[in-house]
Amino acid sequence: MAEWAPSMRYPDPAIEILDPAFANLRIFNSSVERLATGFSWMEGPVWFGDGRYLLISDIPNDRMIRWDEVTGTASEFRRPSGWSNGNIRDREGQLVTCEGGMRRVTRTEYDGSVTVLADSHDGKRLNSPNDLAVDAEGAIWFTDPPFQILNFYEGEKAEPELDFHGVYRISPDGTLDLVLDDLKGPNGIVFSPDGRHLYVVEGRATPDRLVWAYDVGADGALSGKRQHIVATGYGALDGMACDVDGNLWCGWGSNGAPEADSAALDGVRVFDTSGRAIGHIHLPERCANLCFGGRHGNRLFMASSHSLYAVYVNKRGANLL
Numbered sequence: 001m002a003e004w005a006p007s008m009r010y011p012d013p014a015i016e017i018l019d020p021a022f023a024n025l026r027i028f029n030s031s032v033e034r035l036a037t038g039f040s041w042m043e044g045p046v047w048f049g050d051g052r053y054l055l056i057s058d059i060p061n062d063r064m065i066r067w068d069e070v071t072g073t074a075s076e077f078r079r080p081s082g083w084s085n086g087n088i089r090d091r092e093g094q095l096v097t098c099e100g101g102m103r104r105v106t107r108t109e110y111d112g113s114v115t116v117l118a119d120s121h122d123g124k125r126l127n128s129p130n131d132l133a134v135d136a137e138g139a140i141w142f143t144d145p146p147f148q149i150l151n152f153y154e155g156e157k158a159e160p161e162l163d164f165h166g167v168y169r170i171s172p173d174g175t176l177d178l179v180l181d182d183l184k185g186p187n188g189i190v191f192s193p194d195g196r197h198l199y200v201v202e203g204r205a206t207p208d209r210l211v212w213a214y215d216v217g218a219d220g221a222l223s224g225k226r227q228h229i230v231a232t233g234y235g236a237l238d239g240m241a242c243d244v245d246g247n248l249w250c251g252w253g254s255n256g257a258p259e260a261d262s263a264a265l266d267g268v269r270v271f272d273t274s275g276r277a278i279g280h281i282h283l284p285e286r287c288a289n290l291c292f293g294g295r296h297g298n299r300l301f302m303a304s305s306h307s308l309y310a311v312y313v314n315k316r317g318a319n320l321l
Helices: 020-024
Strands: 015-017 033-048 053-058 063-068 074-078 084-089 095-099 104-108 114-118 132-134 140-144 166-170 176-180 186-191 197-202 209-216 222-231 235-242 248-254 267-271 277-282 289-293 299-312
Touching: 015 020, 020 277, 033 063, 033 095, 053 084, 053 299, 084 132, 095 132, 114 166, 132 186, 140 186, 140 197, 166 186, 186 235, 186 248, 197 235, 209 235, 222 235, 222 248, 248 289, 248 299, 267 299, 277 299
Parallel strands: 033 084, 033 289, 235 289
Antiparallel strands: 015 277, 033 053, 033 299, 053 063, 063 074, 084 095, 095 104, 104 114, 132 140, 140 166, 166 176, 186 197, 197 209, 209 222, 235 248, 248 267, 267 277, 289 299
């Protein structure tokens, strides 16, 4: 496993201030904790405050892990999981999952049964649903790159049936609509706290990875596409979480270029509402995805390659159940 030891110093040197604005988001005497390790590729953390636990996908092992806040232990929640990737709770508090290896989006009902919400578009199978967001009306938005059908590690290798990488919206009545088809490898997706803006990672944009911002109309239509974040300096984005002030906390790592300094890039990079980098939480592993949780919604959980990390920050996550 990646070498790591908790900091004995306050402030934790792993929490780097890139701009003075981040000083107010850091808690001086809160340090990064490693909560669990020994996994293959952690993704899609989602917080269940009513049960005080976190669910995380361990994709290559085709399972979901439950980390319990009371006991501090991790255990297997579901296997097989459809090579689950992103997870979120809908407006009724139910678990919604991108089963990337099964090429579908599902909802876990209160009795534990699983309902398929989407698995095809225009008569063709989806690529491999990756990440999700829920809007104020209860519609579920998800990204659909081909990442998990490119090998036998995160699912079953297959040829894509669609000739684009889509972003979709599942309305509360179950209707599936394609809302974006012009991004290469759409990945992380999140709404602003007021729901008026949507942010989407373009994970295969070149030469730099990007986060696009869109205005969201009352009917769910998107407009005003613009670059919000450019991952310069060999940086690459994955999942995102938004706090109550609209800052984006982004899973971060290198883009794989030989010149990239992974040790400096791995972790979480924080951007303000203008898209300016203000802080970085350094981890010994690439952070794939993250979410806010804990009793007051200010504990940041970071799913990072082989391990789960957490740190308390001075800002609550947006739209927590």
